[in-house]
Structure formats: structure tokens, C-alpha cells
Amino acid sequence: MKKYIIIPILFLLGALSIKGIFFFRETTIEETITYQKEYEITLRQDLFSLMMAYPEYIIDIEVEEDHQVYLVLKSGNRILYDDKKEKTPLEKIANPDLQDMMEQQYLLGPIDELMPEDYNPGRIRVYPLLKEVYGGNPREIEGNLIGIQIHAGYHRFNSNNAAATFLKKAFTELNYQSKNNPEIWSYLHPIGGTYNYRYIARTNRLSSHSFGISIDLAIHPADYWQWATKTQAEKRLENYPQIIVDIMESNYFIWGGKWGQFDIMHYEYRPELIKKAKYFSEKHKDLWYENLPVEDSFVSEVVCLIEERL
Structure with a gap:
């Protein structure tokens, strides 16, 4: 039973x-x-942002049989988008691909507190791209530098990819604002530095200052994560003029004050991250390019190329 x-x-x-x-x-x-x-979708958005940011240097996309996607540079060199490797945050910084560099979305606009420690968009840099655009060694880089007059001094900045043009435009706007708001002046001057060919401390990685694409504004003891406590940095942020951040971001500079490993004095010319934040901060709809100004002929051309290649 x-x-x-x-x-x-x-x-x-x-x-x-x-x-x-x-x-x-x-x-x-x-x-x-x-x-x-x-x-x-993210792949397409990243490729679009990169091609819009470096239009003279990124000329095509190639896809191999194993579905590996490469950006083709003017020199004929190629850069892999995604090596498909699982990496720790440190491994992404040490050996990044383009997907690693673009992964963290930069946040436009105001913030009222420090970002999480692991949020550092822009600290991951793909050096083959930077070397292609701004120069592969000190001699090449320095040949691309021009002097930008900021107040009474001249500061060297890279002229390639319109970096120096946008720095000059930013300071024209900042100087105008400081006339009506003298408090801004103390955050801008004296300039901490621009071009300086050097390695990041205790690493074999070049600083972005080495390419002449970064500027440190007036230096304060609470500006840097290795100098100051979180409390000191957040107090600094409370009074930091938002107009400075807005003007620099509108000219394609990311702000180190929005890094978890904060660097409040630091601004870095990274048009690919600003363009991605500008165009793709909202959740996509049915089409990845739905929020783009496709009436712009170059935008439309890049969108068509991406769709054709992929």
C-alpha cells in the first residue's frame, strides 16, 4: 500500500x-x-560619444568575426572597445579598455556631498587614445602646446582636439563672472598648474597633466583625498562656487570634485565623458539615438556609421 x-x-x-x-x-x-x-545600447552610446569627442582622430569602426569591436584611428592604429575580461577596480585603472573608461557615467550639475569612494569617472584613461590625440612623448606633446593667458600669466595647454580653445573660452567666462562675484576669484587664482610631464605617484601611469589637458585651480588643503578627511572635503564643497563647475563642464572639462577619491582643484578635458553625460543621462527609449539631435548632419553621419558597422 x-x-x-x-x-x-x-x-x-x-x-x-x-x-x-x-x-x-x-x-x-x-x-x-x-x-x-x-x-x-551602451556599446553604441559609448562609440558615439567617443567619435563625437575625437572627430579628427577616430575615423571608423571595425568588427571582427569574434564580435570584437575596434575603433580605427587616423594613424591606422586600432583600439579595442571591450576585452571581455572581468577586472577589479585597480585592474581597470592599470589595464583598461574603452568600455572600462566609459563605464562610469559622469554626473553633470550640482552635488551636495562627496561621491562614493568607488565612483571616479575619468580616472580610468586609455593611454593609446590620449597619445594618438595629444602626443606620444614629451617632444610631440610639447610641440602641440600653446600658451593660454590666465590673468597675468601664461599657462601651456594642448592645442589638439580644441582643448586649449575650450580652456580659453572657459576662462573668458570665468573672468567675466568673477567681476560680478569677487569671491570666485580666490577659487581660481593662483593657478595650481597645467602641463607637467610626470607619472602619478607610486605608479607607472602618466598623469593627465602630462598631455597638457588638465588644469589645477587655486590649491586648498582640503582639496585632495590623500591630504584631507571626508569631513574637511565636504565642508570645502559646501562653499565651492557652482558657477565654476558649470562653466568648466560646459566646456568639456570633468571635475575631480565629483570623484570619490576627490581632487577638488582638478579639471580635466574629457569631451567623451561630458558628451555621454549630456546625451545619454536619461534612460533610453526604444532607440539608443532617440534623444540625439539627428538633424545635425555630423550626428546623423556618426549614427548611420555605427548602425552600419554593428
Whole structure:
């Protein structure tokens, strides 16, 4: 009797287990499809932001049979978008691909507290791209530098990719604002520095100052994460003029004050991150390019190229 009762129970349990397995597989497949769709959208947004940021230097996209995507540079060199490797935050900084560099979305606009420690958009730099655009060694870089007059002094900045042009434009606006708001002046001057070919302390990685694309404004003891406590830095942020941040961001400079490893005096010319933040901060709709000004002929050309290549 017991045998006849046990058999149906075992059969029922088996059926439930099989159903559970199929449900698990179905969920996993759905999650995989969702992830892949989001990845393809992000890929396109990243490529668009990069091509818009470096229009003279990134000339094409190539996709190999293993679905590896490369940006083709004017020199003929190629840079891999995604090496598909799992990396720790330190590994991403030490050996990044373009996907690593673009992964953290830069936040435009005001902030009222320090960012999380692991939020540092812009600290990951793909050096083959920077060397292609701004110069591969000190001699090449220095050949691209021009002097920008800021108050009574001249500061060297890279003229390639309109970096110096936008720095000059930013300071024209900042100087105008400081006439009506003298408090801004103390945050701007004296300038902490621009071009300085050097390695980041205790690393073999070049500082962005080495390429002549960064500027440190007036230096304060609470500006840097290795000098100051979180409390000191947040007190500094409370009084920091938002107009400075807005003007610098509108000219394609990211602000180190929005890094978890904060560097409040530091601004870095990174048009790819500003453009991605500008165009893709809102959640996408059905089409990844839906919020773009496609009536702009160059925007439309880049969108068409991406769709054609991918």
C-alpha cells in the first residue's frame, strides 16, 4: 500500500523539480537577453560619444568575426572597445579598455556631498587614445602646446582636439563672472598648474597633466583625498562656487570634485565623458539615438556609421 502512495509522490516531486529547472532556465535566458540588449545600447552610446569627442582622430569602426569591436584611428592604429575580461577596480585603472573608461557615467550639475569612494569617472584613461590625440612623448606633446593667458600669466595647454580653445573660452567666462562675484576669484587664482610631464605617484601611469589637458585651480588643503578627511572635503564643497563647475563642464572639462577619491582643484578635458553625460543621462527609449539631435548632419553621419558597422 505504502509503495503505491510513495510512487505518485515521487513522480509529483520530480515534475515540480523539472518545472523548477525550466523556470530557472527561462529566467536566466530572459536576464541574458536583457543584459545583451543593454550592452548593445551602451556599446553604441559609448562609440558615439567617443567619435563625437575625437572627430579628427577616430575615423571608423571595425568588427571582427569574434564580435570584437575596434575603433580605427587616423594613424591606422586600432583600439579595442571591450576585452571581455572581468577586472577589479585597480585592474581597470592599470589595464583598461574603452568600455572600462566609459563605464562610469559622469554626473553633470550640482552635488551636495562627496561621491562614493568607488565612483571616479575619468580616472580610468586609455593611454593609446590620449597619445594618438595629444602626443606620444614629451617632444610631440610639447610641440602641440600653446600658451593660454590666465590673468597675468601664461599657462601651456594642448592645442589638439580644441582643448586649449575650450580652456580659453572657459576662462573668458570665468573672468567675466568673477567681476560680478569677487569671491570666485580666490577659487581660481593662483593657478595650481597645467602641463607637467610626470607619472602619478607610486605608479607607472602618466598623469593627465602630462598631455597638457588638465588644469589645477587655486590649491586648498582640503582639496585632495590623500591630504584631507571626508569631513574637511565636504565642508570645502559646501562653499565651492557652482558657477565654476558649470562653466568648466560646459566646456568639456570633468571635475575631480565629483570623484570619490576627490581632487577638488582638478579639471580635466574629457569631451567623451561630458558628451555621454549630456546625451545619454536619461534612460533610453526604444532607440539608443532617440534623444540625439539627428538633424545635425555630423550626428546623423556618426549614427548611420555605427548602425552600419554593428
